[in-house]
Amino acid sequence: MKKTIAIVTAVLIAACVYAGTTTFSGSLMLRQNLGIKFEDDIGTTSTESFNSNAIWYATFGTSTGNMEDVWSSKITLTNQGSTSIDLYGGLTNRFGTKIDVSSIKWFQVACDADNHGSMKLGDGLAAWSSFLGGTNQSLTLRPGVQLMFWISGTNDYAVTDSTSDILKVTNTDAGAAWTNTVRVYIGGLVD
Secondary structure (H helix, E strand, C coil): CEEEEEEEEEEEECCCCCECCCECEEEEEEEEEEEEEEECCCCCEEEEEEEEEEEEEEEECCCCCCECEEEEEEEEEECCCEEEEECEEEEECCCCCEEEEEEEEEEEEEECCCCCCCEEEECCCCECHHHHCCCCCEEEECCCCEEEEECCCCCCEECECCCECEEEEEECCCCCCCEEEEEEEEEEEEC
16 A cells, blocks of 8 residues: 655744833744545555644733743753753843743744754653653653644643742763754743
8 A cells, every 4th residue: 555645834933023121922823734645556545634723823911822921042962961941040031131931831842853862851850840740751852853832721831930840851862972952942921
């Protein structure tokens, strides 16, 4: 049986427009179009498709669907190296202002496709358990994987100062001294 798979994923992110350190706006659109065609040995075909559109509009504020600040970082680690991102107390925005994230509205992580090994999120003390499910839980991202969520309602992922506010990033490659890179983007409400 032959399978033909066509996947088209388009992510359109409108640049956030900053006016000082307090306001921004933007939108995020994800359109995925997946078509699969099955063909047996005698030429009978069957197709299946999945089309999905999701749009999230982010604006400054504390109302449903809004964010107060955005943080991003490119993290490069050598083999089995790790770093801990302190979501409450350890982040600064692009203007150097300290931000204490109390809940996450938008999260995106991208593991570079040319990495030699996987990257792991979580599995540490005071782990961001509302997202990971517990302090000893983790999520493994293989090279080329991108993970993103946004919350348009009120069910944010909470961040609790000192007890559930650390996002640990680990390069799991134990081989030669490879350097792996992951990009992390976080937007949310701040205290």
